[in-house]
Amino acid sequence: MLAVLPYAVGLGAVLALPRVMYPVLALDILLWGLFAMSVDLLLGYVGLLSFGHAAFWGLGAYAAAIAAKSTGVPFAVAALLGAGASALLALPFGFLATRRRGIYFAMVTLAFAQLVFYVANEWRDLTGGENGLHGVPRTFPGLSLGRSTDFYYAALPLIVLGYALAHRIVHSPFGHVLVAIRDNEPRAQALGYATWRYKLLAFVLSGGLAGLAGGLFALGNGFASLDLLHWTTSGQAVLITILGGIGTLWGSLLGAVIVLELRDALTSTPELSGVVTGAVFVVIVLAFRRGLWATGRDALRRFAAPAVSARNVD
């Protein structure tokens, strides 16, 4: 029974979120949280730092925006198309990038994402170039989604599905193999696992989740623009992941709350927002590598040891 409690509390919080803050910001938090989770899926569970996830977030956004604008499909279909497009792109990128590890992997993914950025910039007929795509419609048969709050609740099932998928991946036998690869790849190979296939599949799943988040972001905000594909966007997602705690999955949501609230507060001076984001990055990397989730969990354990011990079983 106690094992279900955190999920129930989490779901309750997510349902109440647009009541306590601006609904557009609430949606952005959930979507950046999902985006950061997709980064954590690779960083925390496979040990691969992707610095190019903006490619999947951005492609998901553009694909969903184009689908919604040109065919008028329901938003859920458009978002899933975005996820599919990103997963498809993740296949060749992952195939090449997983040939290297560690810092090289980060650099290679970063470079590939920049490739997507340039392609989107040049392909003006499709992407609108530097102007991006605006006035992206969001529809669903039988629902009126004009208000941000309405879209928040309409999109929620898909978002929760994304979270559930990430959670399921991590706790599946497949996820355990990923962790084995993270901890000691030669040993996993010696045990008979074709590790590159696991890494590639993890990369594709991660790209698909980022694409789902990006697609919903474009639909929720009504636009897709080049800065979604920029490397600073990848960095933002990595920041949220690390702030929340690497390898915690749910920490990404906490990280998203902090980073997006911060950005929202500094929205009038974007330069200052960059300076502050950079400073947060520096401080976290130097002094707070454990992240919010692990820190909070330990504090909770010290505070209420018996109640939490039951949770350790799962």
Add this chain to the structure above:
Amino acid sequence: MEYVALQLFNGLVNGAFYALLSLGLAVIFGVLRVVNFAHGALYMLGAFAAYLLLQDFGVGFWVALIVAPIGIGIAGMVLERLLIRRLYGLDPLYNFLLTFGLTLMIQDGVRLRYGLQGQPYPAPAELAGSVSAGLVAYPTYRLFVIAFSIVVCVAVWYVIERTRLGMIVRAATERPELTRALGINVDRWVTPVFGFGVALAALGGVLAAPMRNVSPLMGSELIIFAFAVVVIGGMGSIAGAVVAGFLVGVLASLAAIFNPALENVIAFALMAVVLLVRPAGLFGSLEARS
């Protein structure tokens, strides 16, 4: 034909910047195992230093070419002592992230003070005009950039591959424990080497100032190209960084003859091919570097 020659020179100019930046990255990575994300921002600071020296102190290009790299190099050494040093024992990814954070701070800090508008910087009078280079007349200053960059790259290569100092640095790179056991103080070289790599980035920035507008984001795309170049050349390989730098520059410019959209894409396509057929890079060796 003239256009091809022109593009060839343009490619060499771009390659000169790729080579200088990748060279600095390679030197730093070789000794410190740090991939310095802030390299593009430090390049931008080099250009800004030249611009401010001229605006506020009336100091011209030739002095800036010496003073700015030394000043920014020293700033880099301070950065290494204060921050980067703290993360040596950890996964190199943490220093990558640290320098990423520094990049945002430097870029947007400069933007906060000077705005996004590019500032013009005059080429030195001695190098004004153009000279006939084979088929085409080409700006003298740009030819100087090509020549100067090649001289710097060869000099760095010579110091590292052919002198006693370079031997110590290389030994410290490949077998730090053994080098220590032979009585060489490896740690002594870490900070100067970082400063030197940073100075190379700043040098590139000063060279770029008369050609490109001096603006806070001038290094933000260049750094990604430098990463691709380093992956193509083979991480930590001095010769690889230089050769791949010029190769990418020339190929991109030549590809632009067929379709201008290809110019920015070619570096990453080349990187994909290298990863496919030779993952360690053209001059890299996998086992020593992984």
